[in-house]
Amino acid sequence: MATDIIIAPSVLAADFGELAAEIAAIDEAGADWIHLDVMDGHFVPNLTFGPPIIKIVRAVSTKIFDAHLMVSNPDRLLETYADAGADIITVHAEACPHLYRTVSRIRELGCKAGVALNPHTPPDCLAYVLDRIDLVLLMTVNPGFGGQSFISAMTDKIARVKEMIGKCDITIEVDGGITMDTAGVVVAAGATALVAGSAIFRGDGTAAYAKNIAAIRQAAASHSSQGD
Ligand code: DX5
Ligand code: ZN
Numbered sequence: 001m002a003t004d005i006i007i008a009p010s011v012l013a014a015d016f017g018e019l020a021a022e023i024a025a026i027d028e029a030g031a032d033w034i035h036l037d038v039m040d041g042h043f044v045p046n047l048t049f050g051p052p053i054i055k056i057v058r059a060v061s062t063k064i065f066d067a068h069l070m071v072s073n074p075d076r077l078l079e080t081y082a083d084a085g086a087d088i089i090t091v092h093a094e095a096c097p098h099l100y101r102t103v104s105r106i107r108e109l110g111c112k113a114g115v116a117l118n119p120h121t122p123p124d125c126l127a128y129v130l131d132r133i134d135l136v137l138l139m140t141v142n143p144g145f146g147g148q149s150f151i152s153a154m155t156d157k158i159a160r161v162k163e164m165i166g167k168c169d170i171t172i173e174v175d176g177g178i179t180m181d182t183a184g185v186v187v188a189a190g191a192t193a194l195v196a197g198s199a200i201f202r203g204d205g206t207a208a209y210a211k212n213i214a215a216i217r218q219a220a221a222s223h224s225s226q227g228d
Helices: 015-027 051-058 075-086 099-108 123-132 152-164 183-189 205-224
Strands: 007-008 033-039 064-070 090-092 112-117 134-139 169-173 195-197
Touching: 007 169, 007 205, 015 033, 015 051, 015 205, 051 064, 051 075, 064 075, 064 112, 075 090, 075 205, 090 099, 090 134, 099 112, 099 123, 112 123, 123 152, 134 152, 152 169, 152 183, 183 195, 183 205, 195 205
Parallel strands: 007 033, 007 195, 033 064, 064 090, 090 112, 112 134, 134 169, 169 195
Antiparallel strands: none
8 A cells, every 4th residue: 555645835935924824724725744944044044933933823733743943053942842832843963963862852852853964964874863763854955945946866865764764663754846746756765754835835725725735645646656
């Protein structure tokens, strides 16, 4: 049987002026997770939002809140993100000198722990935290902005990480340039959670978002069943 694919719309592409309504719309449109891109203007050259906003929008959806922290030294605020309502907290390996401690702490806070890797970062840094993490987020663009093109060299990396994690219960999530045209190749390589911003938040509201999610889901499903 094909693995169920998780679709995680990134609210980076939403209308921030109507963020709560946009999250309600994407929830109703069939999102599995809500992907929240936190940027600090330091680790990445862009700024978004942090725990106070996450806490406010937590009230509009019961779906999994998937917080992607593109921030330097996230350790100090982990508890604040957990309190704000994040279910998954993903930190960048490049931003964490004590990654083992950081991911252990995320689990202690009752959240799922994720590690994100920039496109140039080799997956070897995951080897000694595999028993401490629930998710690997492979950036398929350089983080910081939506609407960029998928880096096709990342397909091999997905396959390599899939091999590395073996039978461990770890989700492989991909983020950046995921559309109905690229969903198939990443799923065929081993990704099971797909983040998509600009490919989903286009058109007007729930009906359009539902159509966009369905198109990505369908493209993913046709590939995920090939290897079964
Ligand atoms: C990029 C963010 C992504 C972004 C994806 O730094 O982590 O989540 O929103 O946007 P698209 O799907 O437009 O590439
Ligand atoms: Zn992201």
